[in-house]
Amino acid sequence: MPSVALPVIRHYIAAPPTREKLDYADLAILDFSKIGTPEGHAELSVQLRDAMTTNGFFYIVNHGLTQAENDRMFDITDVALCGVPEEEKRNYLANISDGSNEGYKLRAYLHIDGGVRDQFEYYNINEDISCKQHPKAVRPLLPEVAEFAKFNHYRILHPLMRLFALGLELPEDTFVNMHNFEAVGESYVRMMKYYPRSADDEVNAKQVWLKGHTDIGTVTILWSQPVTSLQVLMPDGQWRYVRHIDNALVVNSGDAMEFLSGGFYKPTVHRVVQPPQDQRGYNRLSVIFFAMTDDNVKLVPRAESPVLQNLKHGVQRRWADDADAPTMEAWRKGVTSTYGLVELKKKEDGTEENIVNGIAVKYYS
Template structure:
């Protein structure tokens, strides 16, 4: 008879909120509870359209998880990082530079950041099919909850957002949902991630940048808000901080949505920097759901959209030469933190060419 006892993970205590005065981005807040009716979705689609065109980032609230459920997921997220021996971690390490897929551990110092400095972030990545690869012993009792969490992200958060995006492009509601089938091959995954403090020497050499400005690879990224200030987005006024909101999601557009929307919605440029003074010395634990389109999908604009027909379509390449979602994922993932970037003619930008398409990194 199965046990009725719910396993209790060690409790993760996050850093206190910063008290420093920071230049925060003014992001829209999308209330997903209003997406239950056609009228509500129509109104939210308009709000989301404005948010994506303004910043490409927005908050999502009323997503179906209570604060207690979210807190427990952060406790679970810390298990593979803080409660698995180093030798066991090596047995479950992925190698994204080779596979072009994030699975298992990404150890610290796997990526080059800048000026010879390597990263201080550790990931544990779980494919949306949690049975695709085995998991460390300490995490196994919690896999049913991880599976439920992944499914909640996909069906109760991602899909409503994809429907709103489709409506904003005046397309049938399920257009983008059909490109993100939970049961077909794809790179979608949940990431449990922890940033560790760096040496002062590394901060100086990288100008306090922990992760250069970039666009995400997939279509939509769901980041569960946490209190350590470090995430910034590029706005017309310059880099702006992202404010923590309890039990909210921070949602942003990625490359794939830019391809599919013909440049109407841009992948959002964002970076991670050293936290403010009163949060330095603390670790920064994050939970992210990275949504990728189905591997076989060819990344060409949704030319049937009346909106795109009115505003015009911007292509990165000819449709005949466009990569599939799988080809783009492999190119971006395998190159990240490994390739030699070249200085652009644009100030503060470095470039690389992947699948014949120029990818920019912002610093």
Template sequence: MPSSVIPPVPHYESAPVTTEHLEYADLAVIDISQANSAEGRAQLALKVRDAMSTNGFFYVVGHGYSSDQMKRMFDIADVPFSRVNDEEKQKYVAQTKQTGSYQGYKLRQYWHIDGGVRDQIENYNINHDVTRRTHPEAVRPLLPEISQLAFHSHMNVLHPILRLLALGLELPEDTLVNLHKWESQSETYVRFMKYYPRHSEDEEKTNGVWLKGHTDFGTISILYSQPVAALQILTRDSEWKWVEHIENAIVVNAGDAMEFLSGGYYRATIHRVVQPPPDQRQYTRLGIFYFCMTDDDVRLVPLVASPLLQRVGFKRWFEKDEDAPLMSEWRKARTSAYGQTALLKSNTEARIEEEVINGVIVKHYN
């Protein structure tokens, strides 16, 4: 039988792991391979429930992709940035503000950060159905591997996590899986994201913040760990702590939609991106993400059938369920507004800026 030929791509050389002393967040490590049995899921569900109801972040290991496979995927992730010229990139720019979709490129200087400083971040976004739209020429031969990554992330990472979260709420374990079908219409997508070093003047104006503290708008965010330290989470003690790199691990956090569905029990954690430590500042920071959302037609209301929520109580953002947004509505509103709208200072805390989206106050932390 003829062997399949893997398209060659240039190797992306990532930064060495920082040797700086940083105050890291104490996050749980979940070996997802243990979720293959009912007994393993029952044990992991308690750990995941604790992680999601406290920090809102945890690590996943045992996810089924080897270190060599992930090195290959990071090489692929750099292709939309290093192997596509500016003229071709313009042809595939996402019409984010008009459509509320990130599909395609978000080029540098689109988002306003602070003090007149705009971002130095490029990302390329690909729907989990990679055939949804066309792609730059250099990306096309790599679509089978990107599609495989999306499918793997969905079925072997997202779905096991959703089963554990459902069990944590004492619901049937497929409750959340049934809201995140692979074949359904949704905006769940792969993101390749590249951060470029900034001028010292911009660092001073923004106090070293590259992305303000924010919550993600989906249900679950999956980040394949990479070595450049920059991601920080806001703990319940109101302290910013770094997220440490673990080789071939995944960093998982909850977003707004999961907080809505869980009645506030699973927190959408506030996180930000800041200037890396001194020994990594000359490097670019390349990331691979899988941003997950429910099917478009799911209404974001609390899962009130949960025995746990009935015991401990839950929050409603809307008096009537029919007033709550559909996933598609929430996603479009949050996406089109991010980095483009004027934020108002909070009346309660100086570092918080706010905007109102679909009747919900969305906070940003500078």
């Protein structure tokens, strides 16, 4: 991260951690200070594989950024969301209906439930910051965003992709080679803020701020923040909160990793709900890195994996034939252009779904 002559911006004051007793998920913690040794690499590979075949969420600590550098990214995020006039934001809207998430999504764009519209906004910046133009207040901060994106890509994503490959007994760079920084794709830094809702909206939407879903890409890297709203659907069918850990990363895999691993690494269902009582007056500011493969990667299982070949149930596919598998571009555009914008079909098990590229995309209340 840049360390000299940084632009002076307002410091964002985060909410204090909740003091309420909540039912928290028991998630693995990967210590990335071990990533540089063969022994540590092997240990982390086993730890990640266990996490991904149980609940699919885990933390990363000792990743290489200081708390001050972490705080700076939240300050920048606050500028992008609160330091840009609404009329200027409209000049940089994401073309969501055409399947692109780069740019702003303003509040009340998506339907959540019970006639309730969303109360969150975000600004997505492609890891290649030159892909789009940016609002005036953000432009002086772009060098820092670019460094942050590179950090996530090379220092977090690529090591994780090597660990995922080792878990399948594949060559270490199998998945790394699908995530090229210079390639055409839509991995991006998301700057996001949830705002408190009215009492009526909370009732009508059953306290759900974002329905349970899986992410589109390979992995999602969330920089932990204190407003406790994120829940994960655990193997026992219960929703449990994700605990905040200072300067930690909260990581989960997505649809693309499920497709590439033949169902071995299942994407984790998660949602955002109303915070506990002692945090309900606060906004929820988030910094997230969404990782996807290069657009031209066809999301077919790596069937050459010895692990997949030895599974009793065999390789699992969400389509009839590998020829029907989508590319990363087709999958991200199909899901992005329909999420929260089309009527969902209700299923007997209480879930809802939409069909994208012939594949059922499920949502959970």
